[in-house]
Amino acid sequence: MSVLTIRRGGGSAREGSFERLRTRLAGRLDAEQLRVVERAHATAAFWHRDQNRHSGDPYITHPVAVAAILADLGADHELLCAALLHDVLRDTACPAAGLEREFGPRIAVLVRDLGRLEADAEAGRTAVEWERRADARVLTLKLADRLHNQRTMRWISPAKQRAKSLQTLRVFAPAAARLGMRGMERELRRLAEARLSALARDGVRVSFGVVEAAAIMLPSGSRGRWLEEWLGELRRADGGLERARFVAGLLGGMPRMAIVLRRRTTVTDRTNADRTNADRTVAGRTAAGRTAAGQGVAAGDPWTAAGPRIAVRQGIAAVGAWGAAAWRGARARAVRALRWVLATDARVCAVLGPPVLWLTADAAATRLADALTLLITVPPVLASGVRALRERLGVSESRRSPGGG
Numbered sequence: 001m002s003v004l005t006i007r008r009g010g011g012s013a014r015e016g017s018f019e020r021l022r023t024r025l026a027g028r029l030d031a032e033q034l035r036v037v038e039r040a041h042a043t044a045a046f047w048h049r050d051q052n053r054h055s056g057d058p059y060i061t062h063p064v065a066v067a068a069i070l071a072d073l074g075a076d077h078e079l080l081c082a083a084l085l086h087d088v089l090r091d092t093a094c095p096a097a098g099l100e101r102e103f104g105p106r107i108a109v110l111v112r113d114l115g116r117l118e119a120d121a122e123a124g125r126t127a128v129e130w131e132r133r134a135d136a137r138v139l140t141l142k143l144a145d146r147l148h149n150q151r152t153m154r155w156i157s158p159a160k161q162r163a164k165s166l167q168t169l170r171v172f173a174p175a176a177a178r179l180g181m182r183g184m185e186r187e188l189r190r191l192a193e194a195r196l197s198a199l200a201r202d203g204v205r206v207s208f209g210v211v212e213a214a215a216i217m218l219p220s221g222s223r224g225r226w227l228e229e230w231l232g233e234l235r236r237a238d239g240g241l242e243r244a245r246f247v248a249g250l251l252g253g254m255p256r257m258a259i260v261l262r263r264r265t266t267v268t269d270r271t272n273a274d275r276t277n278a279d280r281t282v283a284g285r286t287a288a289g290r291t292a293a294g295q296g297v298a299a300g301d302p303w304t305a306a307g308p309r310i311a312v313r314q315g316i317a318a319v320g321a322w323g324a325a326a327w328r329g330a331r332a333r334a335v336r337a338l339r340w341v342l343a344t345d346a347r348v349c350a351v352l353g354p355p356v357l358w359l360t361a362d363a364a365a366t367r368l369a370d371a372l373t374l375l376i377t378v379p380p381v382l383a384s385g386v387r388a389l390r391e392r393l394g395v396s397e398s399r400r401s402p403g404g405g
Contacts, residue, residue, distance in 0.1 A: 018042075020064055021080070024071040033077035037067075040081035040103065047092040054155035062148060063087060069144040073181070079137055082110035086141060090115055113138045114145075136179055143184060146172050150191040159368070162199055168192040204234045207243045210355045214251055217258040217338075244359050245377070251355065252381035255389040262331075335393065342386065342395045352382055 018041045025034060044063050051059035067083035075083075081103055088094040089111055100108035117138055150168055153161050169192045176185035211230050215223050230250065237243040341347045356378055 017064075021067055021071060024068060025080075028071075028074075029077050036103070037077050037080050037084070040084040040107075041067075043094075043099075043102065044084045044088055047088045047094045051091065053152070055152065059087075059091075062152075065148045066141075066144045069147055070141070073140070073144075073184075075140070078107050078110065079141060081107045082114070082141055083144065085111050086114050086145060090118070110138060110141065114141055117142050139175060139179060140181070143172060143176050143179075143181065143188075147184060147188060147191075150188060150195070153195065158199055158202070161195055165192040165195045165199075169196075203240050203243055204231075204237075206361075207234050207247050207359065210247055210359060211250055214254050214355065217254060217334075219258075219261050222261055247359055248378040248381050251352070251378075252385040255385050255392075259389075259392060338389075339393055339395055342390050342393065348386055352386075356382070 018038055021037065021041070022034075025037070029037065041060075041064070045060045048059040048063075053059055053062060063084045063086060066086065067080050070079055070083050085099065085103070085107070089096055089099065096108065096112065099111065113135075146164075146168060149164070153164060156164075168188050173185050173188040173192070176182075176188060208231055211234075212227060215227055218226060233246060234243055237246055341351055356375075359378065360375060
């Protein structure tokens with residue numbers, strides 16, 4: 001039976017066809033063995049006829065790909081048949097007795113033992129236990145199955161990608177090394193590490209986006225330095241839960257930090273302004289002294305030697321005064337906006353709710369338990385920060401009511 005007659009989804013029918021295997025097996029199997037393998041393909045295509053992979057491809061593309069991996073390793077026709085049939089007992093209504101009648105006990109045992117091996121994997125048994133409970137051929141079949149799944153796992157959830165990639169590094173790659181399949185071991189490790197690295201980058205990108213949005217309350221002059229330092233901490237974090245805790249701590253402490261940094265910035269600006277005024281005073285006295293000494297220059301004449309310097313200083317002073325006034329106005333507006341947000345719990349939730357949900361989604365992509373822990377720990381931390389900010393800005397109890405202004 002051709003897979004062309006049962007194709008579903010958007011995958012390539014050619015990838016699930018028997019011709020993909022036939023070209024690899026040319027000259028390696030005799031005519032009878034090739035007919036058995038072709039019959040196994042037709043049987044698998046029939047039982048998987050209404051099933052699709054997460055990518056939308058017909059399910060038959062997976063067992064064909066596993067058989068192709070084994071064909072490249074020089075597997076015999078029995079192992080190739082088992083590869084084509086390896087999911088029919090677990091995922092379809094195919095009867096085990098019928099499978100044994102059709103293909104004999106040797107192939108049926110390979111398929112059944114693979115199912116037991118997968119049960120061991122789900123139970124968390126180690127690779128050493130696997131080697132004791134299954135022969136090398138079944139292990140080889142399972143490794144080929146995992147290799148193809150590792151190549152195509154971008155279609156499953158991030159949590160499953162992480163769990164399976166970690167299992168590949170801890171169990172399957174060492175098992176391939178013990179069986180002497182160094183090429184498969186290297187590819188398994190490369191694929192798993194690349195997937196974990198991509199997941200980590202995605203988590204850092206989401207978490208840093210939340211931090212970057214919250215850092216808008218910091219003074220612009222120091223914001224870049226702090227963001228650079230926090231990005232380094234996020235990259236060093238071990239997993240989504242640690243990133244979530246780090247970001248939650250930053251969000252809780254950001255209001256206090258903003259107040260302290262802005263206070264320091266204000267003191268520095270005042271100090272610089274005092275120094276500038278002193279310089280202007282000294283310069284003015286010097287210019288007046290030169291005029292009095294009989295330089296023959298009218299101090300108020302803009303076309304004289306001293307006139308342009310005085311005009312420039314006056315312009316700088318005017319620009320500085322305008323900048324200080326603009327900064328005071330912007331700061332006052334920011335404080336008014338912050339007081340307005342803090343006036344009611346509903347407004348606070350509207351501002352802080354999206355980042356918390358964002359962090360929770362990032363943690364849930366790795367482990368659901370991490371997301372639950374985040375929901376339990378982060379709201380109290382944020383509530384403490386909000387209380388401190390309200391006390392600092394003098395937001396009264398009456399203003400925190402839902403009807404408050």
